Amino acid sequence: MTDPPTRLLRAGGDLLRRLAEPQELRPGGSHAGRHCASGWLSVTVLCEPDDVREDALPGPLAILVDRIEVRVRPAPADKGTELSVRFRDRPPRASLPRRLVGDDPEAELRSALRRSKQLIEVGEVLVVDPAPHGQRPATPTGMVVESWTRAAPGGGVR
Amino acid sequence: MRAVTWRGVNEIGVEDVPEPTILNGHDVILEVGLSATCGSDLHLVGGYVPTMRAGDVLGHEFMGTVVEVGAAVTRHAVGDRVVVVSFTSCGKCWYCRQELYSLCDNGNANPGITEALWGQAIGGCYGYSHALGGWAGSHARYIRVPYADQGAFAIPDGVSDERALFASDAAPTGWTGADLAGVAPGDVVAVWGAGGVGQMAARAAMLKGAERVVVIDRLAERLGQVETHIGAETLDYSKVDVPGELRELSGGRGPDVCIEAVGMEAHGLGPSYLYDQVKQQLRLQTDRPTAVREAIYACRKGGTVFTLGVFAGLVDKFPLGAVMNKGLTLRGAQQHGHRYVPEILERMSRDEVRTEHLATHVMSLEDGPAGYRMFKGKDDGCVRAVFRPGD
Numbered sequence A: 001m002t003d004p005p006t007r008l009l010r011a012g013g014d015l016l017r018r019l020a021e022p023q024e025l026r027p028g029g030s031h032a033g034r035h036c037a038s039g040w041l042s043v044t045v046l047c048e049p050d051d052v053r054e055d056a057l058p059g060p061l062a063i064l065v066d067r068i069e070v071r072v073r074p075a076p077a078d079k080g081t082e083l084s085v086r087f088r089d090r091p092p093r094a095s096l097p098r099r100l101v102g103d104d105p106e107a108e109l110r111s112a113l114r115r116s117k118q119l120i121e122v123g124e125v126l127v128v129d130p131a132p133h134g135q136r137p138a139t140p141t142g143m144v145v146e147s148w149t150r151a152a153p154g155g156g157v158r
Numbered sequence B: 001m002r003a004v005t006w007r008g009v010n011e012i013g014v015e016d017v018p019e020p021t022i023l024n025g026h027d028v029i030l031e032v033g034l035s036a037t038c039g040s041d042l043h044l045v046g047g048y049v050p051t052m053r054a055g056d057v058l059g060h061e062f063m064g065t066v067v068e069v070g071a072a073v074t075r076h077a078v079g080d081r082v083v084v085v086s087f088t089s090c091g092k093c094w095y096c097r098q099e100l101y102s103l104c105d106n107g108n109a110n111p112g113i114t115e116a117l118w119g120q121a122i123g124g125c126y127g128y129s130h131a132l133g134g135w136a137g138s139h140a141r142y143i144r145v146p147y148a149d150q151g152a153f154a155i156p157d158g159v160s161d162e163r164a165l166f167a168s169d170a171a172p173t174g175w176t177g178a179d180l181a182g183v184a185p186g187d188v189v190a191v192w193g194a195g196g197v198g199q200m201a202a203r204a205a206m207l208k209g210a211e212r213v214v215v216i217d218r219l220a221e222r223l224g225q226v227e228t229h230i231g232a233e234t235l236d237y238s239k240v241d242v243p244g245e246l247r248e249l250s251g252g253r254g255p256d257v258c259i260e261a262v263g264m265e266a267h268g269l270g271p272s273y274l275y276d277q278v279k280q281q282l283r284l285q286t287d288r289p290t291a292v293r294e295a296i297y298a299c300r301k302g303g304t305v306f307t308l309g310v311f312a313g314l315v316d317k318f319p320l321g322a323v324m325n326k327g328l329t330l331r332g333a334q335q336h337g338h339r340y341v342p343e344i345l346e347r348m349s350r351d352e353v354r355t356e357h358l359a360t361h362v363m364s365l366e367d368g369p370a371g372y373r374m375f376k377g378k379d380d381g382c383v384r385a386v387f388r389p390g391d
């Protein structure tokens, strides 16, 4: 996975991370964010806890069911239901730049979790492409944006 | 179909692009009647929003006629004349239910990008980069509108296309600022920026019962529009000391509410402007916060400062000491238009909100590059260039 767009993308993620969150300002410095001990990825879904059943998960999570653990609990106040998932084999966490651009083992899970939330809340998964666009010359920055966009559904801070 | 596209930094094109099709049940396809340029586009044109791709169709302020309807759409039919909010919001998630529509969890298929930038992803917006969802914009003959039951609003019969157009973005943005900043009867409100957004924020503040509303800019034609069409007072910051004047006209207190409608490319005077320019060009800061700094300085103790102007990342020399010690409330938002459009359309039909004057230059899509050039340069009194794709 070190074709030129991927390398560019990682460099882009790194640059962006520095820009958005100067490393030296983060508590714990460069190690912060590397260990999220429990490994859970969570979203809050606006529904009743009974609407998310482990034996009847939405499609994107159902196909992963043998490889994941699932935790469901009510969110405080009126915020709905907290849905958390993690891989049973708990792969080591990738670095923040790799997670940000979805270049890590958990990207698949992040994306499945987001799509599942949409299915429960809206009933459909939002589709953007094919979106009308004009000529797209293969420039280096254009390739970074394109690779990042392709990876963005699975990228994230956690 | 023809469309106005982003080709690169400071490069706008007109080219052939495929027509959109329905991809989700909640979509409609709209034949665009009018589509406006917005100050937010200038941040894309200038290269300050880093996730644009050559060929992206621009435009997020638009109205038109429904020509095709998805299977799940219940509120619209072919032939309806509608105006569409620039944010693509689902109406079903917790944020939408709180009426914080631009924070929608389900309107942006690329959430990883803004999550990386800001820690949480925000919603999607038409024609506004891949960070905000990669949606094709409205400077084209047709546009696909997702979540159409939520984001498209029927235009009342008595309201013209030219007026309704601005219920898409400029007006609801102004309403977002005045409402969420808590403008109340008797308030003194100052608004930085006399573009479409600043003018609409001023109008919203007046309709909320503000005692005095003052709009600050340096462009004479725009200040003239504020006086003639909005009915607010004005200050020319190139000629007067703005905080001093504001203090004087508010009995020494300073404005209760300060609304900033300028954004990350603010113009300024003196050495600090040069400093901000250099730092922004070197990418040591991403945004120039000139007007926000002035608003914080001018605001009365315990008052509210609201940033409607778009910022992308980091700013420098931010007067946090004044925010803390003066006990200010600092707030900002992308527009939560779905919440305000019904009221705005109703007020438009009663002539309480007039917006036609913002469309200073109406032209065809083929004139896209010239339109953006005029709008960016504020040439010939241009307040918003508006495209009519049917021409």
Ligand SMILES: NC(=O)c1ccc[n+]([C@@H]2O[C@H](COP(=O)([O-])OP(=O)(O)OC[C@H]3O[C@@H](n4cnc5c(N)ncnc54)[C@H](O)[C@@H]3O)[C@@H](O)[C@H]2O)c1
Binding pocket: B038, B039, B040, B041, B042, B043, B169, B170, B173, B192, B193, B194, B195, B196, B197, B198, B216, B217, B218, B219, B222, B237, B261, B262, B263, B264, B265, B266, B267, B268, B290, B291, B307, B308, B309, B310, B333, B334, B335, B336, B383
């Ligand atoms: N929050 C939202 O949802 C939302 C929606 C639309 C636009 N916006 C943002 O609002 C801002 C204004 O949009 P617009 O369409 O009116 O833009 P515009 O470019 O037409 O107007 C900006 C105005 O600010 C003036 N200005 C520049 N520096 C100034 C300063 N230091 N003090 C006072 N005035 C100054 C300019 O002369 C100009 O008249 C932009 O940043 C845009 O991105 C935000």
Ligand SMILES: [Zn+2]
Binding pocket: B038, B039, B040, B041, B060, B061, B086, B169, B170
């Ligand atoms: Zn806008």
Ligand SMILES: [Zn+2]
Binding pocket: B089, B090, B091, B092, B093, B094, B095, B096, B103, B104, B105, B106, B107
């Ligand atoms: Zn939503």
